[in-house]
Amino acid sequence: MSETTPTETRSNEGRPPERAPRKRVNRREQILRTAADAFAAQGFNNTSLADIAAMLDITPAGVLHHFGSKTDLLTAVLELRDNNDPAPPGSGMLDHLVTTAERNAERPGTTQLYAVLSAESATAGHPAQEWFRERYTVLRQEVEDAVLDRLGPEHREAAGTPGPSGHSPARSAAAAVLAAMDGLQVQWLLDPEAVDMAAVTELVIDAVVARLSTRADTGKSSGEGSQEASGNTEG
Template sequence: MLNIATDTFAARGYNNASLAEIADRAGLTQAGVLHYFRSKSLLLTSVLERRDQGDIEQLGPERPRGLAFLRHLVDTALRNAEREGLVRLYAVLSAESVTEDHPAQAYFRDRYTGLRAFVTDALTEACGLPDPDAPRTRDAANAIIAVMDGLQVQWLLDPDAVAMAASTDLVIRSLLSTLAPDRFSN
């Protein structure tokens, strides 16, 4: 049922997806869906958590640090080119979550906060910087995340014109050479 909900939310967004459609495609009644997931918003949360769980499992028992984490971001962009449904789900729901009272708003806010911290830490470690709270390092982390998210939207619209992993790698390398030119020169 989570695969069907993932496909439906990715195609229609949360607000336009109906429990009736998800139930029908799963061979259940709406009451059957609600038996497993007490509400449409809980179903959405379960779909998002499942998406994250797959990415967490890819990392293995311990999150990579420094350059290894930045390499992981490039590898994630490469993997994303093979999972259009999950990329579409993320792009649609993250954009939709900025609307008032969206059930995934807290999820995406927390996700960006955590991801920003991981990327900032990775940049700080890779560059040997003394202060992870330096505005420039935080700005670089925000730029990496923004590029990755923006590339996903572009790729969904024109996959042959966008190489997500190559573009992500270029931006990360450029930012590393800007933050620590003595360590990373082009």
């Protein structure tokens, strides 16, 4: 894991600058991990290069030597994590999601990284905006496929057919599952005792899949009639 810094640190003050010994290991990766931790703990906007540099016992300029700018560093962090956790195709992915939630509960850092960054990315001109948009597009597709895969062939067609809302039930289910996972992360970060991410994730998946089995036709049905839903899909 983190078998770093064999001898030297320059955390010692006062002394004439003592140079860290050259390591063969990719310093880049070390910085990336550190930056990920920092962004996770404080968000992107609220993390300074000085924060990250301090954790590494170097100067901000030292960080920028490896990554041209703070924004570059962010995108590198995101890409690193991306290729880290391959999802199995097919309906196995749904189980994988539960496992992921379980694992997330043991890795507050990574969890926070995505929870915080994804929402932050929805602000104007955020450097990670495009990255997250793309990510969700891909994930929705994958989860949709997984949902369809889990459904029996008899429901598959109906679940894959766009309803009045413009999206297929399977796609809505995919959005729902991903949304729930993200939202749970925020609740859990704020109050870890209050929610069991894995259990609730499983509940949502099971519930939504079951719903598609019984009522695969549902796109957006107004049920109890208590509200006046202006079923307008907006122009």
